[in-house]
Amino acid sequence: MPAAALGDKRLRIAFAGAGAISPFHLTGWKQTPNVEVAAICDPVLDKARTRAAEFDVLKVYADFTEMLERETPDAVDIATPVGTHAALARIAADRGVHVMLQKPMTPTVAEAVDLVTDVGERVRFMVHENYRFRPHYVDVKRWLDEGRIGMVLHARMQVRCSGMAPVGEPILLKRQPYLKDFRRLLIFEVLIHHLDVLRVFLGLLTVMHAQTARINPALAGEDVAVIAMRGDDDITCVLDGNISAAGHPPLPVDRLEIVGSKGTLIYDVNRLYLAGGEDEALQYDLQKNYQTCFTSAVQSFVQGLRTGTAFPTDRLDNLETLELMEACYLCAGIPV
Numbered sequence: 001m002p003a004a005a006l007g008d009k010r011l012r013i014a015f016a017g018a019g020a021i022s023p024f025h026l027t028g029w030k031q032t033p034n035v036e037v038a039a040i041c042d043p044v045l046d047k048a049r050t051r052a053a054e055f056d057v058l059k060v061y062a063d064f065t066e067m068l069e070r071e072t073p074d075a076v077d078i079a080t081p082v083g084t085h086a087a088l089a090r091i092a093a094d095r096g097v098h099v100m101l102q103k104p105m106t107p108t109v110a111e112a113v114d115l116v117t118d119v120g121e122r123v124r125f126m127v128h129e130n131y132r133f134r135p136h137y138v139d140v141k142r143w144l145d146e147g148r149i150g151m152v153l154h155a156r157m158q159v160r161c162s163g164m165a166p167v168g169e170p171i172l173l174k175r176q177p178y179l180k181d182f183r184r185l186l187i188f189e190v191l192i193h194h195l196d197v198l199r200v201f202l203g204l205l206t207v208m209h210a211q212t213a214r215i216n217p218a219l220a221g222e223d224v225a226v227i228a229m230r231g232d233d234d235i236t237c238v239l240d241g242n243i244s245a246a247g248h249p250p251l252p253v254d255r256l257e258i259v260g261s262k263g264t265l266i267y268d269v270n271r272l273y274l275a276g277g278e279d280e281a282l283q284y285d286l287q288k289n290y291q292t293c294f295t296s297a298v299q300s301f302v303q304g305l306r307t308g309t310a311f312p313t314d315r316l317d318n319l320e321t322l323e324l325m326e327a328c329y330l331c332a333g334i335p336v
Contacts, residue, residue, distance in 0.1 A: 003121070004308070010034050012038045012073045013029060013076070014037075014040075014076040015037050018044070019080075020176055022079050023054070024294040025298065026057075028291070032295070038071045039057065040055075040061070041063070048062070074097070075100065076097050077100045079102045079128070080102070081178070086111055090118060093122050098305055100128050101125070101126070101315075103129045127314075128298075130293040131197050132312055137200075137267075139272055141200060152259075154236050154259040157239050159191065159240070160242055160255075161245065164215075165216065166216040166244065184222070186221065186243055187212070187325055187329060188329075191325075198237060206231070208230050210227045210331040212224060216244045223243050224241065225241045297313070
């Protein structure tokens with residue numbers, strides 16, 4: 001039986017994980033009205049204490065189960081390493097605590113299917129896949145829905161950064177050193193976001209070809225990928241990513257071109273416009289909007305809990321993104 005809507009009550013939130021991404025989640029909670037982050041949990045208690053002090057959270061725990069049993073929260077935001085996601089989500093569901101889970105949901109589709117099946121309808125379950133909430137991609141979807149370019153025919157998305165380039169200390173490894181050992185890296189960790197938004201823009205996609213490469217020999221996984229996909233009505237799509245691209249910014253930037261029957265939509269780093277109509281271009285503050293997408297994801301979760309309405313990135317929807325990601329690796333000849 002589906003969990004009941006929580007209405008207008010003040011929500012008590014527990015938070016798991018005090019790593020590099022946690023400040024963006026916690027800022028999102030701080031910017032959300034009528035909620036309280038009651039406690040933070042991390043196996044390294046000093047990390048939990050540091051985050052708690054930064055965000056005025058009163059309780060800290062090293063043990064996830066103890067936090068849930070002592071604090072009895074309405075929901076938990078799990079921003080821990082991906083290998084811990086399934087176990088923590090099950091612990092929460094067993095205690096009737098609603099779950100928001102950092103992407104990727106699990107390391108593999110098989111594990112995600114098992115998790116979704118086990119949790120069932122006992123609690124609400126959303127994946128924190130925040131690219132859909134980036135203001136420029138919200139506007140892309142709006143322009144498509146308004147029919148500004150007519151019927152979509154073709155799309156190409158390019159993702160570039162120098163964050164893994166083997167020059168000095170790569171900034172992405174400095175921020176997240178564990179990524180060095182990811183056997184599946186670029187598609188699993190970065191392009192999964194872009195696969196998700198392409199699904200939103202283009203509908204159902206099938207991977208036709210995928211090829212990966214590695215520029216930085218210190219990495220266990222790929223830092224280059226080119227993926228060709230096909231959608232309904234013979235839509236063609238190419239996703240081209242490189243996170244070791246010397247000379248590009250240290251953090252990933254996107255370029256998206258969607259060709260339609262009446263025009264072409266272009267998003268280029270921080271500008272959205274129609275080809276031949278740049279006077280109507282929209283400009284974006286990427287640094288500001290990075291936090292905006294985290295906050296919007298948190299607030300979407302809260303709205304769904306309060307009203308009982310579906311989450312845009314519900315676990316079943318996100319399962320389709322995981323399946324698309326895994327299909328890329330299988331097509332590239334990389335075993336899961």
